[in-house]
Amino acid sequence: MPTSPELAKFVETTTLLKARPEEGSKDRTMVLNMGPQHPSTHGVLRLVIEIDGETVLKVVPDIGYLHTGIEKTCEAKFYQQVVPMTDRIDYLCPMTNNLAYCLAIEKLLQLEIPDRAQWIRVMLNELTRLNSHLVWLGTHAMDIGALTVFLYCFREREDILRLFEHVSGQRMMTSYFRVGGLALEPPLDFFDRVKAFIKRMPEKIDQYENLLTGNPIFVNRLKGVGHLSAADAIALGVTGPPLRASGVDWDLRRDMPYSSYEKFQFKVPVSNDCDVWARYVVRMQEMRESVKIIEQALAGMPEGRITADAPKVVLPDREKMKTQMESLIYHFKIVTEGFTVPAGEVYQAVESPRGEMGYYAVSDGTAKPYRVHMRNPSFATLQALQTMCEGRLIADVVAVIGSIDIVLGEIDR
Amino acid sequence: MDSAVLGKDAVLAALPDNRALTALLAWKAEAVLDAKYDRKELTITISRDEIRGACQTVKTAGYNFLEDVTCVDWYPGEPRFQVTYHILSHGLKERVRLISPVESIDPSIDSITSIWPSANYYEREVWDLFGVRILGHPDLRRIMMPEEWEGHPLRKDYPVEGYR
Numbered sequence: 001m002p003t004s005p006e007l008a009k010f011v012e013t014t015t016l017l018k019a020r021p022e023e024g025s026k027d028r029t030m031v032l033n034m035g036p037q038h039p040s041t042h043g044v045l046r047l048v049i050e051i052d053g054e055t056v057l058k059v060v061p062d063i064g065y066l067h068t069g070i071e072k073t074c075e076a077k078f079y080q081q082v083v084p085m086t087d088r089i090d091y092l093c094p095m096t097n098n099l100a101y102c103l104a105i106e107k108l109l110q111l112e113i114p115d116r117a118q119w120i121r122v123m124l125n126e127l128t129r130l131n132s133h134l135v136w137l138g139t140h141a142m143d144i145g146a147l148t149v150f151l152y153c154f155r156e157r158e159d160i161l162r163l164f165e166h167v168s169g170q171r172m173m174t175s176y177f178r179v180g181g182l183a184l185e186p187p188l189d190f191f192d193r194v195k196a197f198i199k200r201m202p203e204k205i206d207q208y209e210n211l212l213t214g215n216p217i218f219v220n221r222l223k224g225v226g227h228l229s230a231a232d233a234i235a236l237g238v239t240g241p242p243l244r245a246s247g248v249d250w251d252l253r254r255d256m257p258y259s260s261y262e263k264f265q266f267k268v269p270v271s272n273d274c275d276v277w278a279r280y281v282v283r284m285q286e287m288r289e290s291v292k293i294i295e296q297a298l299a300g301m302p303e304g305r306i307t308a309d310a311p312k313v314v315l316p317d318r319e320k321m322k323t324q325m326e327s328l329i330y331h332f333k334i335v336t337e338g339f340t341v342p343a344g345e346v347y348q349a350v351e352s353p354r355g356e357m358g359y360y361a362v363s364d365g366t367a368k369p370y371r372v373h374m375r376n377p378s379f380a381t382l383q384a385l386q387t388m389c390e391g392r393l394i395a396d397v398v399a400v401i402g403s404i405d406i407v408l409g410e411i412d413r
Numbered sequence: 414m415d416s417a418v419l420g421k422d423a424v425l426a427a428l429p430d431n432r433a434l435t436a437l438l439a440w441k442a443e444a445v446l447d448a449k450y451d452r453k454e455l456t457i458t459i460s461r462d463e464i465r466g467a468c469q470t471v472k473t474a475g476y477n478f479l480e481d482v483t484c485v486d487w488y489p490g491e492p493r494f495q496v497t498y499h500i501l502s503h504g505l506k507e508r509v510r511l512i513s514p515v516e517s518i519d520p521s522i523d524s525i526t527s528i529w530p531s532a533n534y535y536e537r538e539v540w541d542l543f544g545v546r547i548l549g550h551p552d553l554r555r556i557m558m559p560e561e562w563e564g565h566p567l568r569k570d571y572p573v574e575g576y577r
Contacts, residue, residue: 015560067557071542072566076573107452234478234503237531248503255506344417344451347499347510349480360497362485375481375499383534412557 016048016060029057032394036065040143040398043408047385047397054393059386066412074372078338079105079179082372087173089374090410092132095124096352098177101372103258104348104359105179108341111310115302117181118260123194123297124167124176125259125350126290130201131160132353132405133287140280140402141212144221149211156204159197166190179339180314181307191298198294205287212280222277226388226400229274236387237380240355241286242404244270245278252351259350263300264293276403283405313339338367347375354378354405374413378406417451424448424455431455433500433509436474437467446514456510464513465523468498472528476502476509479525482535484543488569493517494545498525521546542567 019031035046044065050058070089074082086101087094099121106113138153161171167186168176176183212218228238233246243250251268253261269285271278307314315334316327343365349358355377362371381404388400418427425434427450437445437457444463449456459467468479480499487493492514501508515522524547526532536547537556544565547553555562564571 064555064557064559069566072571072573110452235530237479237529250503255503345456345485345497345510346452346454347481347508356480358481358499360481360483360499371485373481373483375483379534380531383531 016062017050017058019050027052034397036062041401042139042406045382045401045406045408045411049394049397051394054395056389056392056394056397059389059397061382061385063382063408063411066408068413070413071372071374074369076368078367079341079369080334080338082369083177083179084173084175086374087175088409089376089413090352090354090357090407091172092135092407093128093352093354093357094172094174095121095128095176096350096357097374098175099125099259100348100350100352100357100359101361102177102179103350104346104361105341105369106308107346107348108344108361108363109179109310109313111180111308111313113181113259113308114305115260116304117306117308119297119301120182120186120306121177121259122261122264123294123301124164126293126297127160127163127194129290129353130287131157131164133283133290134160136283136353136402136405137208140399140405141218143398143402144218146212146215146218149208152204152208152211156201163190163194163197166193178307178314180310181305185306191301194294195298198291198298201291202288205284205291209284213284219277221395221399222275222280222403223273224275224277225392225396226276226403227274228384228388232387233384236384238355238384239377239380240351240353241282242279242381242384243355244268245282246274247272252349252356256349258348264296266293276399279403340365340367341369349375352377354407354410355381374410376410376413378404378408379411382406382411417449419449421445421448421457424450428455431509432474432502432505433457433471433476436470440470441466454508454510456512459511459513461513461515461522464496464498464511465525465528467511468500468525468528471500471509471511475504476500478503479529479531479535480508482525482532482539484539484545484567486543486567486569488517491516494520494543496522496539496545515545520544521548523548524550526551541565544568 017031019029029050029052032049032051035041036044046062048060070085086097089097134153134157138150141149164174165171167190168174228246230246230248233243249270254268266289269282271282311330316331320327321331341363343363345362347360349356358375360373364370389397418424444460446460447458478501480501483497485495494515496513498511536550539545540547540553541555541557
């Protein structure tokens with residue numbers, strides 16, 4: 001029996017799954033432990049797999065190795081101080097998490113956000129989607145054995161991270177959105193740099209497709225693997241690209257628009273193949289659509305303020321603080337005491353690269369959230385792993401994990 | 414600023430065509446304790462013992478997708494726990510929030526895994542972090558915390574820094 005508290009965290013394999021039938025039998029199955037430290041589990045996912053030969057009979061995920069109690073920590077912070085916490089849930093899409101949280105609190109406060117801030121938010125969210133899908137594509141292809149794509153993807157991802165650094169000062173934990181708008185006006189040449197990047201991106205996506213789409217090894221590893229029917233996907237809480245790859249035409253950006261998404265024209269890629277290949281196709285098309293959304297955002301970028309007209313919530317301009325007494329007082333009060341939010345509860349969902357990212361915020365009228373709960377796409381999608389892997393080979397488990405694009409930080413929170 | 418509509422009669426008057434509310438009232442009006450329409454979000458309070466039937470009713474009414482199950486601890490108030498269900502309709506493009514009050518003397522509620530299998534993980538999380546026992550759950554184990562952990566961290570009487 002483990003004695004130290006660190007070791008005690010590890011649940012014995014036998015408590016999760018037992019080999020069948022009795023010991024010594026010729027047909028006895030084997031229980032295999034995969035993870036938590038395993039290169040193809042994308043973090044600290046632990047799977048306990050029952051196998052018969054190489055055929056998978058049962059998969060039981062064991063999660064919680066990255067649980068840091070973010071929801072509990074949020075309850076001890078001012079509303080604005082929660083924004084950096086939301087970055088740390090999912091290191092691949094910080095802006096999406098920032099946005100979902102800010103929208104939830106803005107809904108509680110019933111704030112009107114100026115168009116310019118909304119459009120910049122949309123643009124940055126689509127850049128985040130590209131960023132996340134590039135990491136997915138690189139690691140997914142690497143799991144299958146196509147190592148080159150990984151380097152190509154990370155080359156473009158580096159460009160996106162540089163853009164993030166340029167606009168927010170941080171490459172990954174951006175915290176650029178504020179309750180009520182944005183932190184700062186983007187630097188002068190920011191839009192030009194985004195434009196230059198977007199111009200060369202479609203060509204790069206063609207490059208990835210050249211390497212993968214016609215590659216017989218890649219295609220054979222993906223086609224017909226990890227079947228998930230539309231009914232199963234809905235029953236198991238699957239959202240995002242895996243849901244659309246199962247033939248369900250649902251995208252929160254189009255169907256329940258937030259942050260001005262209704263003003264953008266884009267297609268929602270759907271596939272009826274229900275397998276790993278379909279998820280690959282859907283995500284590749286999504287990247288092309290994201291490029292189009294960013295182009296539209298750049299072309300029609302409105303002028304104006306980037307923060308809402310709410311002096312009790314939004315920090316005042318630096319200039320005004322030097323000339324106006326009220327601004328100085330508001331600044332002091334917001335920084336030291338936070339801002340209060342009227343009592344109530346809201347749920348705000350956004351389409352993150354992995355699916356529906358929802359924030360449930362409950363306020364009791366004070367300056368700290370009473371409860372913040374995150375509905376995480378990967379957490380729900382992980383439940384579909386058993387359905388997708390049953391009866392397939394162990395090597396297919398790796399392909400399936402790659403196709404659902406999990407981020408463990410987001411699952412464990 | 415829109416003001417909130419409180420009480421089930423007032424909400425029914427404001428949203429006479431809402432499928433979730435009308436279906437629930439037609440199914441068992443006494444199980445619907447309260448309703449609220451606030452910030453364009455509909456919240457319906459369901460009696461604890463009727464939650465499984467209520468979920469089945471809204472599912473039949475077209476709300477096909479369970480988004481989330483979670484809990485709020487109103488310590489030291491009573492009923493202490495509020496179990497929250499967010500249910501989405503792909504067809505109607507709207508969501509409904511069902512909440513169910515749970516007393517601290519017997520913190521337990523029926524499982525809805527028979528209606529939506531996706532509730533499995535969400536309900537395990539509610540049990541793990543709030544200690545609200547889920548009755549009829551197929552695999553009720555801790556999910557985030559270690560198996561032998563004592564206490565339920567998201568309860569309000571559990572210190573943020575933990576016990577040392």
